[in-house]
Amino acid sequence: MDLxxxxxxxxxxxxxxxxxxxQHQITVQQMVxxxxxxxxxxxxxxxxTHGDGLGGASVNYGFPAASDEEYLTxxxxxxxxxxxxxxxxxxxxxxDHLKMAVGCGISTIxxxxxxxxxxxxxxxxxxxxxxxxxxxVGFLMMAHMIEPEELIVQLKMMEDFGANCVYITDSAxxxxxxxxxxxxxxxxxxxxxxxxLGFHGHHNLAMGIANSLAxxxxxxxxxxxxxxxxxAGAGNTxxxxxxxxxxxxxxxxxxxxxxxxxxxxxxxxxxMDHMVxxxxxxxxxxxxxxxxxxxxxxxRSAEKYGLSSRDIxxxxxxxxxxxxxxxxxxxxxxxxxKEKENGAL
Amino acid sequence: xxKKVKAAIIGPGNIGTDLLMKAMRSDxxxxxxxxxxxxxxxxxxxxxxMGLKTxxxxxxxMLPFMRDDGVQICFDATSAYVHAExxxxxxxxxxxxxxxxxxxIGPFCVPPVNLEQAVEARAMNVxxxxxxxxxxxxxxxxxxxxxxxxxxxxxxxxSSKSAGPGTRKNIDEFTRTTATGIxxxxxxxxxxxIIVINPAEPPLIMRDTVHxxxxxxxxxxxxxxxxxxxxxxxxxxxxxxxxxxxxxxDGNRVSxxxxxxxxxxxxxxxxxxxxxxxAAGLRTGEMYAEEILSGRFTPVAA
Numbered sequence: 001m002d003l004x005x006x007x008x009x010x011x012x013x014x015x016x017x018x019x020x021x022x023q024h025q026i027t028v029q030q031m032v033x034x035x036x037x038x039x040x041x042x043x044x045x046x047x048x049t050h051g052d053g054l055g056g057a058s059v060n061y062g063f064p065a066a067s068d069e070e071y072l073t074x075x076x077x078x079x080x081x082x083x084x085x086x087x088x089x090x091x092x093x094x095x096d097h098l099k100m101a102v103g104c105g106i107s108t109i110x111x112x113x114x115x116x117x118x119x120x121x122x123x124x125x126x127x128x129x130x131x132x133x134x135x136x137v138g139f140l141m142m143a144h145m146i147e148p149e150e151l152i153v154q155l156k157m158m159e160d161f162g163a164n165c166v167y168i169t170d171s172a173x174x175x176x177x178x179x180x181x182x183x184x185x186x187x188x189x190x191x192x193x194x195x196x197l198g199f200h201g202h203h204n205l206a207m208g209i210a211n212s213l214a215x216x217x218x219x220x221x222x223x224x225x226x227x228x229x230x231x232a233g234a235g236n237t238x239x240x241x242x243x244x245x246x247x248x249x250x251x252x253x254x255x256x257x258x259x260x261x262x263x264x265x266x267x268x269x270x271x272m273d274h275m276v277x278x279x280x281x282x283x284x285x286x287x288x289x290x291x292x293x294x295x296x297x298x299x300r301s302a303e304k305y306g307l308s309s310r311d312i313x314x315x316x317x318x319x320x321x322x323x324x325x326x327x328x329x330x331x332x333x334x335x336x337x338k339e340k341e342n343g344a345l
Numbered sequence: 346x347x348k349k350v351k352a353a354i355i356g357p358g359n360i361g362t363d364l365l366m367k368a369m370r371s372d373x374x375x376x377x378x379x380x381x382x383x384x385x386x387x388x389x390x391x392x393x394x395m396g397l398k399t400x401x402x403x404x405x406x407m408l409p410f411m412r413d414d415g416v417q418i419c420f421d422a423t424s425a426y427v428h429a430e431x432x433x434x435x436x437x438x439x440x441x442x443x444x445x446x447x448x449x450i451g452p453f454c455v456p457p458v459n460l461e462q463a464v465e466a467r468a469m470n471v472x473x474x475x476x477x478x479x480x481x482x483x484x485x486x487x488x489x490x491x492x493x494x495x496x497x498x499x500x501x502x503x504s505s506k507s508a509g510p511g512t513r514k515n516i517d518e519f520t521r522t523t524a525t526g527i528x529x530x531x532x533x534x535x536x537x538x539i540i541v542i543n544p545a546e547p548p549l550i551m552r553d554t555v556h557x558x559x560x561x562x563x564x565x566x567x568x569x570x571x572x573x574x575x576x577x578x579x580x581x582x583x584x585x586x587x588x589x590x591x592x593x594x595d596g597n598r599v600s601x602x603x604x605x606x607x608x609x610x611x612x613x614x615x616x617x618x619x620x621x622x623x624a625a626g627l628r629t630g631e632m633y634a635e636e637i638l639s640g641r642f643t644p645v646a647a
């Protein structure tokens with residue numbers, strides 16, 4: 001693979017996707033410290049939001065240590081060069097949240113839907129596109145669930161609603177490099193040439209780096225990752241590792257590798273409540289194609305109702321659940337516990 | 346029952362047609378007009394076959410005939426954008442408007458919780474909140490009738506096929522209107538609503554989760570009783586309204602997991618979200634009709 005001389009924009013997820021393994025308890029001060037260090041290391045774009053996006057504060061997804069407004073206000077002030085992005089899932093957050101985030105000083109809004117439901121993002125992308133300076137991104141989650149041809153229809157819809165960049169998102173960490181290549185290359189061929197194309201990976205099958213390279217090779221120019229991999233499931237593409245590989249291959253990111261490594265080791269790893277890595281449960285997510293942030297919910301329900309978290313995750317995959325259906329997990333665990341009890345009689 | 350109150354349905358789409366099929370069975374309501382805007386709409390043709398008068402000129406096409414035809418109740422199954430204008434026009438002809446759009450210009454009505462008050466107030470326009478609201482607000486109310494609820498949150502999961510273009514284009518209306526309904530009708534101090542659309546095949550039956558955070562420790566027995574009683578009330582007009590699990594108690598959290606299967610009149614059974622809307626709208630209309638038939642209420646031009 002020859003990627004020599006390619007330029008890409010790297011986007012760090014620690015302070016948004018990383019909120020999942022932290023159960024949304026990262027403090028404002030921790031975010032400010034980490035974002036300032038990332039800015040200093042030359043990371044151009046940093047996402048800051050509740051793990052489930054603006055307005056995610058809820059019983060269903062978890063109440064965060066601070067509000068989105070508090071996080072965004074503090075972090076936007078703490079960085080000099082980096083842009084700050086916020087995530088918004090229609091159905092959870094609204095255009096009111098979008099306006100609030102723009103008021104806090106974000107440079108980028110990312111509007112995320114399930115891969116077949118892009119049309120619910122129309123009002124949000126339309127509004128975002130009306131802010132002339134706002135980088136407006138459409139983000140199609142669980143993109144492994146449909147074929148490349150179907151995915152393109154949805155990506156184009158987001159492009160038409162006003163996105164200047166669209167993402168193919170492997171929320172379950174299920175994709176293999178060929179899955180990425182087929183989707184990204186078709187998207188690159190079919191979308192407008194000026195529309196940027198991104199890839200967001202999860203490391204559940206340890207494919208984060210390989211998939212991100214495949215994406216760059218097929219024409220993606222934005223890559224998500226997180227330092228030390230702090231993200232849902234087995235985490236996002238571990239960014240410092242990806243940066244080292246980019247360095248070796250001559251891909252230009254503009255980021256200071258050693259500084260990035262130091263942030264991962266000195267700031268992010270000590271922050272972890274548990275080691276974010278490929279283990280039995282996160283591997284199950286990737287193998288079964290399950291939304292990565294279901295991980296801790298399945299673990300908690302398994303413990304509460306005396307079940308195997310792997311069994312719960314496999315069943316969630318079999319039922320083709322989508323992002324946001326966290327409420328399904330306790331309901332399913334209760335069903336499985338009843339079945340187990342009946343079987344034991 | 347020999348005498349029924351005559352009614353019009355505005356909007357011959359999925360919701361309007363399903364409502365028509367339910368209304369044809371009603372003891373209190375006789376649908377006589379179907380109003381559309383597209384002359385070759387299959388919904389208008391179907392209504393005509395069923396013996397209704399139809400027009401493709403919108404509400405204006407019906408207005409001159411309304412009084413002579415005795416229409417005293419109208420159901421609006423169009424969109425939030427045109428609702429206010431429709432309502433003003435039919436109110437002007439002395440008909441009550443039951444609003445199935447998320448326009449919410451009139452007071453909210455969730456039948457097992459506050460239908461009687463809405464009818465007693467003689468409101469000339471009542472709003473049916475949202476499908477997710479109809480499916481969940483009764484349960485928030487069931488908890489708040491036992492003890493104070495500081496926060497009520499609902500998650501409605503619907504199949505892709507049952508989420509129409511109106512819902513999709515304006516999904517924020519759903520979350521906002523439902524959240525307000527959780528507060529005003531459900532009795533929670535603060536409300537939040539989440540909607541998830543799932544494209545799985547075969548389509549999944551509407552699922553609803555209700556989470557309440559009570560101010561004090563929940564009275565488990567009283568809440569469980571209240572929830573079961575409320576479910577029985579809703580089942581009177583939506584038989585497929587089913588408790589799957591719960592109430593689960595965890596500290597001050599009360600969680601209830603529901604499934605809503607529709608009757609399958611015009612819309613498929615999995616579309617419980619649409620069925621509960623048409624059933625609640627019709628029930629509201631029937632209650633008004635009973636008041637009108639008993640002579641306790643005569644709608645007058647606003």
